Amino acid sequence: MSRVGVFVCHCGENIGSTVDCPEVAERCKQMPGVVHAEDYKYLCSNPGQNKIKQAIKDHQLEGVVVAACSPRMHEPTFRRAVTDAGMNAYLCEVANLREHCSWVHEEADSTTEKAVDLVRLQLEKVKRNKPLQPIEVPITKTALVIGGGVAGIQAALDIADSGHKVILVERSPALGGHMAQLSETFPTLDCSQCILTPRMVDVSRHPNITLMTYSEVEHLDGFIGNFKATIRKRARKIDEELCTGCGECLQKCPSKDISDGFNEGLTTRRAIYVPFTQAVPNIPVIDVENCRHYQKKKCDRCVKACPTKAISFNQQDELIHVDVGAIVVATGYKVMSTEKFPEYGYGTYPDVITGLQFERYASASGPTQGVIKRPSDGKEPETVVFIACSGSRDAAKGVKYCSKICCMYTAKHAMLLKHKNHNSKAYVFYMDIRAAGKNYDEFVRRAIEEDGVKYIRGRVSRVYEEDGKLVVKGADTLLGGRPVEIKADLVVLATASLPNDGQSELARKLHVGCDEYGFLAEAHPKLKPVETNTAGIYLAGACQSPRDIPETVAQASAAAAKVAALLSRSHLTREPIVAEVNRRPAPLHSDCTGCFLCESACPYRAIGQEEILDRDGIVIKTIAKINPGLCQGCGTCVATCRTKAIDLHGFSNEQIFAEIMSL
Numbered sequence: 001m002s003r004v005g006v007f008v009c010h011c012g013e014n015i016g017s018t019v020d021c022p023e024v025a026e027r028c029k030q031m032p033g034v035v036h037a038e039d040y041k042y043l044c045s046n047p048g049q050n051k052i053k054q055a056i057k058d059h060q061l062e063g064v065v066v067a068a069c070s071p072r073m074h075e076p077t078f079r080r081a082v083t084d085a086g087m088n089a090y091l092c093e094v095a096n097l098r099e100h101c102s103w104v105h106e107e108a109d110s111t112t113e114k115a116v117d118l119v120r121l122q123l124e125k126v127k128r129n130k131p132l133q134p135i136e137v138p139i140t141k142t143a144l145v146i147g148g149g150v151a152g153i154q155a156a157l158d159i160a161d162s163g164h165k166v167i168l169v170e171r172s173p174a175l176g177g178h179m180a181q182l183s184e185t186f187p188t189l190d191c192s193q194c195i196l197t198p199r200m201v202d203v204s205r206h207p208n209i210t211l212m213t214y215s216e217v218e219h220l221d222g223f224i225g226n227f228k229a230t231i232r233k234r235a236r237k238i239d240e241e242l243c244t245g246c247g248e249c250l251q252k253c254p255s256k257d258i259s260d261g262f263n264e265g266l267t268t269r270r271a272i273y274v275p276f277t278q279a280v281p282n283i284p285v286i287d288v289e290n291c292r293h294y295q296k297k298k299c300d301r302c303v304k305a306c307p308t309k310a311i312s313f314n315q316q317d318e319l320i321h322v323d324v325g326a327i328v329v330a331t332g333y334k335v336m337s338t339e340k341f342p343e344y345g346y347g348t349y350p351d352v353i354t355g356l357q358f359e360r361y362a363s364a365s366g367p368t369q370g371v372i373k374r375p376s377d378g379k380e381p382e383t384v385v386f387i388a389c390s391g392s393r394d395a396a397k398g399v400k401y402c403s404k405i406c407c408m409y410t411a412k413h414a415m416l417l418k419h420k421n422h423n424s425k426a427y428v429f430y431m432d433i434r435a436a437g438k439n440y441d442e443f444v445r446r447a448i449e450e451d452g453v454k455y456i457r458g459r460v461s462r463v464y465e466e467d468g469k470l471v472v473k474g475a476d477t478l479l480g481g482r483p484v485e486i487k488a489d490l491v492v493l494a495t496a497s498l499p500n501d502g503q504s505e506l507a508r509k510l511h512v513g514c515d516e517y518g519f520l521a522e523a524h525p526k527l528k529p530v531e532t533n534t535a536g537i538y539l540a541g542a543c544q545s546p547r548d549i550p551e552t553v554a555q556a557s558a559a560a561a562k563v564a565a566l567l568s569r570s571h572l573t574r575e576p577i578v579a580e581v582n583r584r585p586a587p588l589h590s591d592c593t594g595c596f597l598c599e600s601a602c603p604y605r606a607i608g609q610e611e612i613l614d615r616d617g618i619v620i621k622t623i624a625k626i627n628p629g630l631c632q633g634c635g636t637c638v639a640t641c642r643t644k645a646i647d648l649h650g651f652s653n654e655q656i657f658a659e660i661m662s663l
């Protein structure tokens with residue numbers, strides 16, 4: 001290519017104040033292959049783009065270098081402009097004079113000199129560019145939602161309502177997540193299950209939703225629009241088609257003393273169980289580790305009790321392969337183990353409980369039908385101390401971050417206590433009150449001003465038992481650190497929210513990133529808050545960071561909108577920056593020696609094998625073959641190839657070396 005035009009943008013003062021843009025344009029005119037160069041205040045503006053278009057026509061340009069801001073910002077703008085002027089979009093390159101030069105250096109001759117060098121690099125590259133055509137790929141119009149808490153439920157319903165098929169995969173035996181465990185919800189105090197269970201039923205009945213509970217994603221291949229997921233459907237040991245949910249089997253099970261996870265260990269359940277009364281689906285599951293049939297090989301009482309012969313001891317896990325176009329990850333959170341806080345007495349004193357245990361006591365469907373009691377003797381507590389930030393904002397023993405929901409649910413707990421027992425006393429130890437949200441601050445004020453909850457700003461140093469009471473020792477920092485001692489009947493710890501179990505393994509399977517705490521990472525905190533760095537995979541809810549229900553639902557709907565927009569397209573257009581194995585005339589056929597190091601290095605599993613046959617159909621060589629549909633253009637295979645048999649379109653070895661040599 002011998003007719004290149006260079007356009008130098010001032011980006012207002014952004015580039016112009018440190019780089020001498022007219023000088024860069026002048027210097028470019030001297031470079032071999034450049035037939036036109038000019039500078040302009042804002043090349044991304046309409047008049048700026050028109051200048052480029054006009055110059056392409058006036059000077060019969062074959063390639064363009066725009067020296068401006070980051071290509072992440074305006075490469076699409078300039079590529080559109082050259083296309084309008086009849087040039088192939090991939091014959092336009094952007095030299096980043098802003099982030100790579102003007103923003104990181106002072107005004108100086110050397111800054112302008114570096115700008116000239118940056119343009120020279122792109123000039124050498126563009127001279128070797130070849131016209132490329134975007135790749136069109138079809139889209140599988142089904143979404144996969146992973147996690148069936150309120151986030152997954154909302155995302156699945158929104159996508160399904162927009163007319164697309166959804167596969168909702170939940171790893172526990174029933175939908176609902178943590179919200180199903182909650183009593184009433186801040187800031188409106190509406191009953192959690194009353195608002196959630198109708199949505200769970202909607203999911204199970206929606207014609208566009210396939211619900212797979214007791215299931216997990218085992219493996220994922222593919223790319224946006226064309227993912228292939230393998231889902232392990234764990235054996236419930238119940239035939240879901242035959243089970244009517246009558247519950248006869250549950251009554252007959254002799255293993256009764258298993259800690260009930262849904263009730264946070266406050267009650268026990270049987271080895272065959274439905275997690276909670278309103279569970280969707282209302283189908284039991286056999287807990288093999290605690291079932292006498294599996295452990296002692298002798299019990300079959302549930303089989304005898306089942307009127308429809310639905311119990312199937314031989315049922316095995318199934319691996320189900322599904323094709324999906326987009327994925328929403330909504331795998332939620334867990335709360336911090338209280339073992340880290342022996343000074344608060346959890347595990348030592350039965351009347352020290354967690355926030356989730358308090359929720360179960362306060363819930364009408366809980367072990368005490370909504371009456372708040374103390375675990376030790378079943379009596380209603382008179383004085384309750386709530387300890388906020390148990391593990392949050394505590395780099396030494398817990399996590400550095402604020403768990404965000406605890407200030408609000410602690411205020412709710414104190415309020416619920418006062419509503420249920422008017423004579424009770426509620427004390428909250430807190431660090432700061434963080435109640436930012438619609439009607440949130442008002443909610444906390446209501447707890448203090450109307451319900452008489454006493455807030456004490458300070459840390460608790462110790463909880464111990466004395467004369468049948470729990471003594472909570474702390475300091476009131478608003479009174480200059482004066483020691484405070486409260487004799488309580490019940491202590492409730494607002495434990496920190498953490499990334500859910502198995503989240504990092506799932507992130508690895510999906511090729512999505514995690515942040516420093518292990519929560520799933522968004523592509524951009526402001527501009528791409530529900531996208532991940534893997535195109536076509538979106539995030540919803542507390543898997544991304546601690547968040548409350550309104551925020552979770554809003555984010556789930558946002559992710560669903562992104563998925564619906566994607567699935568409503570007939571095909572996807574992808575950048576043609578993909579790798580290719582070279583071909584040579586016989587007898588060489590290719591520089592590839594068939595070592596297949598590239599195949600194992602490719603993170604997108606885009607490389608397979610191709611047999612080269614002679615005229616008689618006999619295999620004479622086996623070489624690597626790259627699937628352009630799967631290749632994401634990362635270049636790993638190019639770097640791995642020992643015979644330089646692979647090149648990346650748009651970033652060939654020849655181009656890269658020419659850039660280096662030009663310096």
Ligand SMILES: Cc1cc2nc3c(=O)[nH]c(=O)nc-3n(C[C@H](O)[C@H](O)[C@H](O)COP(=O)(O)OP(=O)(O)OC[C@H]3O[C@@H](n4cnc5c(N)ncnc54)[C@H](O)[C@@H]3O)c2cc1C
Pocket residue numbers: 146147148149150151152169170171172175176177178179182184185186187215216217330331332333334335355356359405409412500502506540541542543547548549550552
């Ligand atoms: C004590 C307490 C009280 C609270 N009170 C309130 C309140 O009053 N108001 C409010 O707005 N918020 C409240 N919250 C916060 C609320 O619980 C969360 O906002 C909400 O549950 C987040 O929903 P989620 O779907 O993102 O996550 P979760 O509820 O955690 O659901 C995640 C789901 O994903 C499933 N899952 C996990 N991993 C996988 C996997 N690998 N494959 C498939 N499925 C998987 C889980 O089994 C679960 O069903 C409270 C929290 C606590 C701890």
